Amino acid sequence: AETTMKTYRLAMIPGDGIGVEVTGAAMQILEATAARHGFALAPQWFDWSCAHYIATGAMMPSDGIETLRGFDAIYLGAVGWPESVPDNVSLHGLLLPIRKAFDQYANIRPHRLLPGVEGPLRAQGFDILCIRENTEGEYSGAGGRVHQGRRNEVAVETAIFTRNGVERILRFAFDQARQRRGHVTSVTKSNAQKFSMVFWDEVTREVAADYPDVTVAHMHIDAMAARMVMAPESLDVVVASNLFGDILTDLGAAIQGGLGFAASANICPDGSGPSMFEPVHGSAPDIAGRGIANPIAAIWSAALMLDHLGVAEAARAILTAIEATTAKGIGTVPGRDATDKITAQIRAELET
């Protein structure tokens, strides 16, 4: 009997440093999963990176965004090589334009401790989904400087929040909570930022009214940072602005044992463009080329991609294989096990 397999077109951008190493690992696992779960992958590789910048003067070709538009999903390893290209050039030339161009307004990052991983906290049992607004707010890029270099210089940076921008990320968070334990914590600082954050709180109350089955808590960012360390098990879905989400997801990565375990997805929920999947870690020049980067964050991000593409069973199989691997003590300590060894073990677990 002949069956037509569904084929997913993937834009693969390994990027710089360990981004290249972990993307290779993620691709191996993706291919292995596809073979077992009856779908096919059509990856196309793009060498857009700091090396590309040095060679051509741009992080990606001028039609880069148009090229990506046709794919079902984008996978990105890591971007940046500060020794030769300043971070603001590399980030503003590749990662950030992609997030913007495809309106990937929901940056989602799961934080929980994999079996066998000893995090920095005594607390063990937590399972948090952080949802970060990814397109506006404190990273809008609006501002300026006057009297530059003089004694009376003033620099301003303006956070811009739109109702549509705030409402859609909150709805996304409440929808996610429905798939989980039904609790949303909305993080602001409305006692000190009377315009932006009071507005966010108001929209939260409006949106919450449409989700009577979801409970909601309001917390200030300072108290929330403390809570993630003191009582992470009390949290389910956490939703926050671009800056607050950025901070909380690095903190989330820390409590789950480090960046080697932190996966992320930049979702365009209405599907008007492709979504992008990337580990939270950067290119890590200090360990690049040594074959010791932990591929778990990258492979977990690949699982988020499959889940988003609709092959949830395959995504779950990858997570199960990651957990079986760390439960055996492989990949649990930063820098100890080779990337290849961890990847091979996850692959072996997929086959059991």
Add this chain to the structure above:
Amino acid sequence: AETTMKTYRLAMIPGDGIGVEVTGAAMQILEATAARHGFALAPQWFDWSCAHYIATGAMMPSDGIETLRGFDAIYLGAVGWPESVPDNVSLHGLLLPIRKAFDQYANIRPHRLLPGVEGPLRAQGFDILCIRENTEGEYSGAGGRVHQGRRNEVAVETAIFTRNGVERILRFAFDQARQRRGHVTSVTKSNAQKFSMVFWDEVTREVAADYPDVTVAHMHIDAMAARMVMAPESLDVVVASNLFGDILTDLGAAIQGGLGFAASANICPDGSGPSMFEPVHGSAPDIAGRGIANPIAAIWSAALMLDHLGVAEAARAILTAIEATTAKGIGTVPGRDATDKITAQIRAELET
């Protein structure tokens, strides 16, 4: 032989809830220390609080600031009683105007684990001094909302940084580092906030040039939040903007075991006005009136006050007595020991 004792005039503002309870405890310890270290205290008590607001329509009298100006220092317990007075009223009616009026631009908060206290981290050995800019930046209060309540509403909040404001807090931090282990970490987010934070980084480089004996590191706020959890022992002095410092000091309080241990000083370094000392915790309506508030943060804040007033030996004696108390397991677990018991033990230790 007759000696003239130095007398310090203190404005004591117990405030609300447990603020009243812990301020009483702090005063007991201050008096005991004064008697032993040969100085005198002339406290004057002010009932400025939410109760005062309900009775009079204002958190403090209209000449409140002028009244405070004549004191050597201000001690504040805690402000706020959200059930009857909204936080933005109580904070903007008392705490924040005092910080502003006396240009208390340096908010300093020590974070280390007292002996016997089991923090949430596995890490034990850290000793961090967080220095937060206290007068401008992200809490400048500049901003607005257009099309309020409509679909096209936009809210903006503008962070304002002045060269004088940034430079003076950085100099203060570098000066503090000279008294400690000689290392400053300056926290920004210059890869995403290109105006304000790039400016802060530039001023940091300029100021650092005047302190060749102090080493300096630049970190992004997201990486820094993770660092405080992953490797707090790598930090000495941490300096940050109003918002970033606010977040990091709550995180600092968390890693030192909670708000019951977090002391703070709002310093006016040029002495043009009095400085203010307060525990980081709030009025804690949930435990107010039960006599179980931990007075250690408040007593530690009193020690910071004595140190600032120039009686460093007395300040050290208080710290030693606090440490002897927690080393005996008293006051180490939130809510377990009575405020009175902990205070009595610290007092007894002062006398040994």
